[in-house]
Amino acid sequence: MSHTGSSGGQPGPQRTTDRATALSEPTRAYAELVAGNRRFVDGAPRHPNQDAGHRAAVADGQHPFAVIVGCSDSRLAAEIIFDRGLGDLFVVRTAGHTAGPEVLGSVEYAVTVLGTPLVVVLGHDSCGAVQAARESAATGTAPSGHLRAVVDAVLPSLRRAASEGVDDIDGIVDIHIAQTVETLLGQSPVLADEVALGRCAVVGVSYRLAAGAVRPVAAVPAGFATVETPASAESTDPAAPATV
Numbered sequence: 001m002s003h004t005g006s007s008g009g010q011p012g013p014q015r016t017t018d019r020a021t022a023l024s025e026p027t028r029a030y031a032e033l034v035a036g037n038r039r040f041v042d043g044a045p046r047h048p049n050q051d052a053g054h055r056a057a058v059a060d061g062q063h064p065f066a067v068i069v070g071c072s073d074s075r076l077a078a079e080i081i082f083d084r085g086l087g088d089l090f091v092v093r094t095a096g097h098t099a100g101p102e103v104l105g106s107v108e109y110a111v112t113v114l115g116t117p118l119v120v121v122l123g124h125d126s127c128g129a130v131q132a133a134r135e136s137a138a139t140g141t142a143p144s145g146h147l148r149a150v151v152d153a154v155l156p157s158l159r160r161a162a163s164e165g166v167d168d169i170d171g172i173v174d175i176h177i178a179q180t181v182e183t184l185l186g187q188s189p190v191l192a193d194e195v196a197l198g199r200c201a202v203v204g205v206s207y208r209l210a211a212g213a214v215r216p217v218a219a220v221p222a223g224f225a226t227v228e229t230p231a232s233a234e235s236t237d238p239a240a241p242a243t244v
């Protein structure tokens with residue numbers, strides 16, 4: 001991508017609402033992430049943009065091509081699993097990718113000030129935050145300290161899963177990812193406006209810890225994430241859509 005290697009002082013990605021080019025930047029950004037994830041899954045990472053020359057080139061300014069709103073899980077390091085480097089990804093991580101005001105503000109900063117054309121919610125199987133919320137709901141006990149804020153932020157996803165008859169942990173995780181996508185758009189009119197104008201897209205992807213592959217589970221605008229991912233290519237579960 002032309003803007004991934006740009007140096008400081010250059011303008012950000014071209015901003016346009018022209019119908020012919022609407023979503024081209026988000027589409028290229030998503031394809032770049034999927035390509036990096038495929039290299040990671042295949043054990044052939046290129047570690048782009050991690051050399052001293054690039055470090056110096058981006059010191060004066062950043063133009064990341066994607067915002068990652070991911071879980072803090074130590075096995076979910078964004079630059080590693082998407083095989084990217086310095087200046088590529090604007091990463092916000094909280095346990096269970098819960099999205100409070102500081103997260104929303106960080107996303108808005110990246111999208112409006114830096115001109116980042118793609119927001120990715122990154123969840124994963126065996127998510128401890130989702131399991132903690134499930135445990136809390138099952139026992140009727142709230143965790144102590146600020147962990148309660150994390151659990152409380154996941155509970156709406158558990159209620160949605162229950163209403164949809166989903167009770168397996170991976171299914172609940174997928175719903176929580178989709179719920180986070182909706183939370184970002186519902187709580188941030190700034191982000192929703194950027195998406196409505198075609199300058200940005202929001203995608204929720206689920207990562208599998210053992211395989212290392214991501215699979216899209218939600219996207220706005222609908223049908224945006226049509227690039228085949230390593231996980232969707234290998235999926236044999238008819239209930240798991242390859243694209244959304």
Ligand SMILES: [Zn+2]
Pocket residue numbers: 071072073095096097124126127128129130
């Ligand atoms: Zn997690």
